[in-house]
Amino acid sequence: MSEIELMIDGKEIVAERGQTVLEVASENGIDIPTHCYKKPYEPAGFCRICVVEVQTSGGKPELQTACTYPAQEGLEVKTNTERVKKSRKLTAELMLARCPDSEAVKELAEEVGVKKTRFSKKNKDCTLCGLCVRACKTVSGDNIITFVGRGPDRKLITPFELSPEECKGCGACAEVCPTKVIEMVEIEEVEEK
Ligand code: SF4
Numbered sequence: 001m002s003e004i005e006l007m008i009d010g011k012e013i014v015a016e017r018g019q020t021v022l023e024v025a026s027e028n029g030i031d032i033p034t035h036c037y038k039k040p041y042e043p044a045g046f047c048r049i050c051v052v053e054v055q056t057s058g059g060k061p062e063l064q065t066a067c068t069y070p071a072q073e074g075l076e077v078k079t080n081t082e083r084v085k086k087s088r089k090l091t092a093e094l095m096l097a098r099c100p101d102s103e104a105v106k107e108l109a110e111e112v113g114v115k116k117t118r119f120s121k122k123n124k125d126c127t128l129c130g131l132c133v134r135a136c137k138t139v140s141g142d143n144i145i146t147f148v149g150r151g152p153d154r155k156l157i158t159p160f161e162l163s164p165e166e167c168k169g170c171g172a173c174a175e176v177c178p179t180k181v182i183e184m185v186e187i188e189e190v191e192e193k
C-alpha cells in the first residue's frame with residue numbers, strides 16, 4: 001500500500017492510502033469522539049459526532065465525518081476548531097434528547113462539553129447508530145436486523161421480532177450496542193418460542 005502525507009492539527013503525518021482520517025488520527029494519538037463506529041465493522045457516518053474540518057488543496061474547509069472520510073495526499077485536517085466543537089455539541093444535544101437515560105450517550109455528551117439538551121426528550125433507548133445492523137450482517141452474512149422507515153419515523157427491527165430460524169442468537173448485536181438496549185436473554189427467549 002502506498003504512503004501519503006497529510007496534516008492533522010498542524011502535525012505532518014505519514015499514512016497509508018486507504019486509511020480513514022479517524023484511523024490516522026487515532027494511530028497518532030489524536031482523540032476524536034465516536035459513537036456509531038466500532039472496529040471491525042464498516043463505518044457508516046450515521047451519528048456525526050466524529051466530524052472534523054477537512055480542506056483539500058485549493059478547496060474550502062468543510063465538515064466531514066472522520067470515520068468515513070479518506071485520508072489523502074495534502075489534506076489538512078483540524079479536529080478541534082470552534083466549528084467542529086459547535087457541530088459536535090449540537091449532535092450530542094440531539095442524541096441526548098433522543099436517549100436521555102443512556103449512560104453511553106451521557107458520557108459522550110459530557111466528552112464534548114454537553115450536560116443538558118434544549119430539545120424535547122424522546123426517551124428512547126436506541127440512538128439508531130446502526131452498529132447492530134452492521135454487526136449482524138457481518139457475522140451472519142444476512143440482513144436479519146434492519147432499519148425501516150425514514151426520518152423521525154425510522155426504526156429498527158430488532159431480534160425480538162424475528163422468527164427463530166432467522167436469528168441464531170449469536171449475540172453480535174447485543175455485544176456491539178453502545179446503549180446496551182439489546183439483551184441476550186430476550187434473544188434466547190425468541191429462540192425458545
Ligand atoms: S439497538 Fe443499539 S446498536 Fe442497534 S441501532 Fe440501536 S443503539 Fe445502535
Ligand code: FES
Nearest residue numbers: 045047048050067
Ligand atoms: S462515529 Fe463517525 S459518524 Fe458516528
